[in-house]
Amino acid sequence: MQTFFTPEQLENPKLAVADEILRKCVHCGFCTATCPTYVLLGDENDSPRGRIYLMKEMLEQGRPASAQDVLHIDRCLSCLSCMTTCPSGVNYMHLVDQAREHVEETYRRPLFERLMRNTLAFVMPRPRLFRLSLMAARVAKLLGPLTSGRVKAALDLAPATLPRPMAEGRPGTYPAHGPRKGRVALLQGCVQGVLAPEINAATIRLLNHLGYEVVVNGGEACCGSLTHHMGKEQDALARARRMIEGWSALDAEAIIITASGCGTTVKDYGFLFRGEPALAQQAAAVSAKACDISEFLARLQLPPGKGRGRVAYHAACSLQHGQQVKTLPQQLLRQAGYEVVEPQDAHLCCGSAGTYNILQPELSAQLRGRKSASLDVLGAAVIATGNIGCITQLQAATAAPVRHITELLAEAYL
Ligand code: SF4
Ligand code: SF4
Structure with missing residues (x-):
């Protein structure tokens, strides 16, 4: 795509990144077929290609975001399905993140x-x-x-009942059972810790059982992902900075994340802080150590487990598109003894997407209805996924229990 940023504009590192991304797009439109909002609305402005055009015009002209720009950018789930599909390597994530920041800075919402x-x-x-x-x-x-x-x-x-806070998962050091094979850090997390403390508790039990000492940092609980996706960059960076400082002080071989939405952001810290010489190296080191729990467990080559029954696997977008972790969770579940089935529309978002299910309730409900129907038809006793947002979203639409894969793995191995 031809761009027309002026040399002065390109001295701004953010616009230089946007220019580089935009130039890779060749307008082929392959991405439209796998974009959930285009599938639902059929409007080019609600497709990745259409949004790329809108964002280009907005950033190139250096003008405030218009109501029309905001409408279509807000409707984007940041599911990143378009990045998986794009044959030209367009980094839609960095472009839409920048556009959301621009909207936040220049548009006054009602x-x-x-x-x-x-x-x-x-x-x-x-x-x-x-x-x-x-x-x-x-x-x-x-x-x-x-x-x-x-x-x-x-x-x-909002759930009808709230789980009680659990001791496991609070900041502290959880020793390995038996001889220690290694030491890992675990992201405490904000929303997940309140809605489903059992996820990190199961993760700690499993890792301890496998010989790993687990450290959960105190202080900042949130990685910044939530406000980052709302364009509230200063808040997000402040949280990320505190996480980087906390993790850098630890001697941990890996930083394990059980909410894939958070994992995508933590793996991007290196990019987010590239312009801050004092922190860039530390941020990149944190990103390099960050891994989804499924990535870490896959390295351990677990033996067969005692899991039983049919599990429908729902691939969270942040894991399959954001982190390109597409097969490891299913392999781990199979190795643990479960029969794993997947829906036909596995690449499409369930409509959760951070705060999207609150801010875009109609579109989100349509996506949830489609996804829960395609999961229910598989006839599984349980639905497994790797992100708290998807768990909450799907549980509101299906009778089958929706659980984190780590909980099922813990049951199969402990
Ligand atoms: S991130 Fe998802 S919703 Fe947004 S343009 Fe890409 S495919 Fe469409
Ligand atoms: S698939 Fe990639 S190159 Fe083609 S229109 Fe979409 S973003 Fe542009």
């Missing part, structure tokens, strides 16, 4: 929307506050028939 987004960005990365808000949501659910739109979507997603 008051209610601003309030909603700012509240989500403030509450969700803070586990205690998030827990309190979920307790309040249980009461507010009684007003259910009086609510609509985004408020209703947020209340619908």
Whole structure:
């Protein structure tokens, strides 16, 4: 794609990156077929190619984002299915991240929307506050028939009961059982720790059983992914900076992440801090050590496990497209003894996408309906996935329990 940034604009490192990305796009349109919003809406502006054009115009002209730009950029799930499909290697993720930041800086949203987004960005990365808000949501659910739109979507997603906080998973060092084979760090996480503390607890038990000491850092719980995807860059970078400082002080061979949405961001820290000489090297080192739990377990070549029954595997977009981890979770589940089946539309998003299911409730509900139907038809006793967002999203639409793959692996090996 031809671009027309001026030499002065290209002195801005962010615009130089955007220019490099845009020039790789050859307008072929292969990406449109696998874009969930294009599949649903059939509008070129809601396809990757259409959005790339919109973002190019907006950034090239150096103008504030228009309502039209915001409409189509907001509808993008950042599922990154387009990156998997693109034959030209267009880094859509870095482009849309930059566009979201530009929107946040130059566009004044309507008051209610601003309030909603700012509240989500403030509450969700803070586990205690998030827990309190979920307790309040249980009461507010009684007003259910009086609510609509985004408020209703947020209340619908709040679980009817909240799990009790668990001791396992809190900051601390969890020693290996038997001779120590290694030492790893585990991301504490913000939303997941409140909604499903059993995921990190199962991960710690499994890793300890396999001979690994696990360290969970105190201090910052959130990796910055949530606000990063909302274009709130300063908040995201501040959180990421604290995570990098905490992890760099540890002597851990790997940084293990059990929420793939977070993993995609942590693996990108090296890029996010490339312009900060004091932190660039540390950030790159953290990214190099970061791995999804399935990647780490696959290195250990586990023996056959005692898992039984049919499991439907739902591939989280952040894992299959964001991190290109496409087969390891299924291989691990099979090795553990489970029969694994996958839906025909495995490449398509379930509509969770961070805060998307609250901010874009109609599109999100359509994607959830499609995905839960294609999973239910597989007739599995349980649905397994690798991201808390997908777990919450799908559990609201299916009777089958939706669980993290680590929980199933822990049951098969412990
Ligand atoms: S990230 Fe997903 S929703 Fe956004 S343009 Fe790419 S495929 Fe479409
Ligand atoms: S597939 Fe890649 S090169 Fe083709 S239009 Fe989409 S982003 Fe551009």
